[in-house]
Amino acid sequence: MPIIIVFIVIAIAVSIAGVLMNSTPDTPKPDEQQQEETVTPGGSSNQGGTQSQGSQTQTTIDPNFPINSYIKYGPVLKNVFDDTNEVTFEFDAIVSESVNLSDVYFETKAEGVDQSWVKTTQKYRKVTFPDGQHQYTFWVRGKTNAMTEPSPAYTAITINVSSYFNELKISNIKIPDAQGNPSLITLTNRLTSGQTVNISGWTLEGEKGTVTIPKGAEKYDPNNSSSWNQNIVLKQGDTVYVSSASSPFAISQLSFRPNKCMGYYVDSKTFKISVSKNCPRPASDSLPSYLSAKCKSFILNEIGTCEYPDTVKMNEYDLYDEDPCITYLNMTFNYPGCLAKYGNDSNFASSYWHIYTDKSEKEIMDRFGDTVYLKDSNGLVAAKYCYEEYCN
Secondary structure (H helix, E strand, O other): OHHHHHHHHHHHHHHHHHHHHHHOOOOOOOOOOOOOOOOOOOOOOOOOOOOOOOOEEEOOOOOOOOEEEEEOOOOOOOOEEOOOOEEEEEEEEEEOOOOOHHHOEEEEEEOOOOOOOEEEOOOEEEEEOOOOEEEEEEEEEEEOOOOEOOOOEEEEEEEEOOOOOOOEEEEEEEOOOOOOOOOEEEEEEOOOOOOEEEOOOOEEEEOOEEEEOOOEEOOOOOOOHHHHOEOOEEEOOOEEEEEOOOOOOOOOOOEEOOEOOHHHHOOOOOOOOOOOOOOOOOOHHHOOOOOOHHHHHHHHHHOOOOOOOOHHHHHHOOOOOOHHHHHHHHHHOOHHHHHHHHOOOOOOEOOEEEEEOOOOOOOOOOOOEEEEEEEOOOOOEEEEEEEEHHHO
């Protein structure tokens, strides 16, 4: 009888050993230590976890459960993202031989994005997090139709981009060429109605340097220099052109919002960013009654849009003896006169800003390939644009 008992004990021991061998998970990667712990979304582990290289990644290993998920975390291990709010998480699971791999799928949950668990049969997920500066946690757990992993793996990341990251965009860059033509950067926005953003003091940064967006003239007045130094405030629908050339006006960085009178300068100044030559003209019924018939005829037939009165034509019309006509012509058909007459119109200014940085001799970007960043007043990335080999 004692011998029989011994054999029974040995048989039980062998059986238990076999079960343990069958349920032992595959060997995890070197940076995944096997530790028993409990992690729940929004909670914390009851033991210290495993942190992978460069990221706060918690790997949960429970020898009593046949599925143990872990986060690979993609090709570049890091936990602070300062130039994007889109993060791709790669994950997998260690599964015991008692589980059919074809039955295993995953559920993920991204803080600040998901209200509930998201089912996937893939082993990766791309998540777009809210803009701004904040830390988020991403969880993953393995599942079958019959069981759910009780202790999800998780990783903590920090999004460190501007709160305007998805609202401003570098939509195009014309790079400087070998002939010395200046660069031109186009900014667009996705602002909502009534929303504004002041970009004066923001920076554009490339491989070769940085330039600060200056102040400018919302309504350019050549006789009022204080109007040249206003914040560049964007609203819904505005487009910004940033040229490395110097301004066509008195100050090399004098930037402005074009308006419907600015065409008067087209023939006398060089605009690296083109300006429309389409100025308002008085209708026949709006001309002052004190003007003579020949003065009115001269205005309606001889003065083109955004043009100054032609002195030869004025002489042909014999207008130099008509002081009221001469006074009206001098006060009306030029930029200051147009500004005085139409400057308060609701549609006076265009939906564009022309910014001149006077950097054509020291461009911020490499014309053979670069990534250009737009950074807000806090130095956080609001937009970026890459070209050539930088866009791999």
